[in-house]
Amino acid sequence: MGKKVQCELCPTECVLEDFQVGGCRVRINKGGVLYSLVYGKPCSVAIDPIEKKPFFHFLPATTAFSIATAGCVLGCKFCQNWQISQAKPEETDYYNLPPDDVVRQAMFYGCRTITYTYTEPTVFYEYMYDTAQIARKFNVKNTMHSCGYIKEKPLRELSKYLDAADIDLKAFTEDFYSRICGGRLRPVLDALLVLKDEGVWLEITNLVISTLNDKMDEIKEMCKWIVKNLGPNVPLHFSRFFPHYKLNNLPPTPFETLRDARNVAMDAGLKYVYIGNIRSDAENTCCPKCKNILIERIGYFVKQNNISEGRCRFCSTKIAGIWS
Amino acid sequence: MTRRDFLGFFLLGGFLSLFRKKITGKKINSGKKQKEAMFWRRTDESK
Numbered sequence: 001m002g003k004k005v006q007c008e009l010c011p012t013e014c015v016l017e018d019f020q021v022g023g024c025r026v027r028i029n030k031g032g033v034l035y036s037l038v039y040g041k042p043c044s045v046a047i048d049p050i051e052k053k054p055f056f057h058f059l060p061a062t063t064a065f066s067i068a069t070a071g072c073v074l075g076c077k078f079c080q081n082w083q084i085s086q087a088k089p090e091e092t093d094y095y096n097l098p099p100d101d102v103v104r105q106a107m108f109y110g111c112r113t114i115t116y117t118y119t120e121p122t123v124f125y126e127y128m129y130d131t132a133q134i135a136r137k138f139n140v141k142n143t144m145h146s147c148g149y150i151k152e153k154p155l156r157e158l159s160k161y162l163d164a165a166d167i168d169l170k171a172f173t174e175d176f177y178s179r180i181c182g183g184r185l186r187p188v189l190d191a192l193l194v195l196k197d198e199g200v201w202l203e204i205t206n207l208v209i210s211t212l213n214d215k216m217d218e219i220k221e222m223c224k225w226i227v228k229n230l231g232p233n234v235p236l237h238f239s240r241f242f243p244h245y246k247l248n249n250l251p252p253t254p255f256e257t258l259r260d261a262r263n264v265a266m267d268a269g270l271k272y273v274y275i276g277n278i279r280s281d282a283e284n285t286c287c288p289k290c291k292n293i294l295i296e297r298i299g300y301f302v303k304q305n306n307i308s309e310g311r312c313r314f315c316s317t318k319i320a321g322i323w324s
Numbered sequence: 325m326t327r328r329d330f331l332g333f334f335l336l337g338g339f340l341s342l343f344r345k346k347i348t349g350k351k352i353n354s355g356k357k358q359k360e361a362m363f364w365r366r367t368d369e370s371k
Contacts, residue, residue, distance in 0.1 A: 004367040015367060027361055039359035126359050154363045 026071035038069035057321025065106035068118030159198035172222035223268035233320035240277035
């Protein structure tokens with residue numbers, strides 16, 4: 001007694017005995033003090049197009065210095081990076097890359113942005129926070145791709161240094177989050193509201209999985225919530241599912257389902273809705289007023305960009321996003 | 325190459341490999357202090 005600690009980073013709120021590790025696998029109670037096991041130890045380091053995150057309304061055609069450590073706050077059965085997200089730090093091959101070196105390398109390789117991604121950045125909060133602080137000083141942008149399963153206080157603190165966030169809204173039912181992800185929906189919605197409130201540029205990704213979260217009624221409800229609470233300018237990415245991890249038995253999402261979801265989202269009032277993980281016209285950004293193609297993409301490659309000073313080059317409509 | 329040359333290179337290679345171990349054989353992350361986490365509390369403390 002007396003050496004128990006409670007982690008207050010994510011809504012799971014693990015209570016840990018001495019030398020016990022949290023559900024995220026990367027935070028340990030040692031003698032009544034909670035430590036991070038992954039500070040400065042990324043297991044994935046890469047330079048990606050910003051479109052891969054995906055960010056379609058944030059510095060298009062630039063590169064992002066992307067890092068991740070082992071661990072995750074959820075246990076999604078469809079995880080595409082489960083080899084690292086569901087691993088303990090000691091089970092991965094990691095680098096020794098302290099925050100200042102992350103920023104130094106990002107600048108050396110000409111990356112405008114550092115992205116905390118691949119696994120769940122909440123689990124390496126301290127590493128991300130320190131790196132983001134240094135990056136801000138050197139005018140390097142900070143973005144994260146997160147599941148949004150984080151408590152309000154740490155998220156507000158992080159938002160001071162965060163320029164953009166792509167949040168995985170995995171479904172719009174508590175049942176899905178409980179059965180498939182091992183979490184809850186409500187905290188994710190709360191996180192989205194906090195990010196909106198803090199003025200962080202927001203994009204949302206929804207992985208559409210056949211039979212699990214592809215009901216158009218649910219998608220409609222989700223889109224209505226987004227429009228009502230976050231506004232119609234939030235880009236929404238419907239992403240194609242491929243069999244992975246524990247959901248190997250399900251087929252890849254048919255294109256027709258993704259197309260229908262996009263139509264539902266646009267009918268609900270969202271202006272920028274994309275389809276990802278499959279090549280189509282729905283990768284392009286179109287002007288919501290004159291309908292001309294503003295950014296033409298082929299996968300992660302930007303073929304043409306007709307946005308000038310944040311406006312449509314054809315009709316001067318303001319296009320939501322961070323463009324320079 | 326004579327036997328003498330071969331022996332010379334062999335010994336030189338062995339000698340240099342000692343330095344190589346010193347240069348590249350550093351254990352990554354060994355001895356690093358762990359970072360104290362943010363956002364936690366002792367359960368005997370009130371919120």
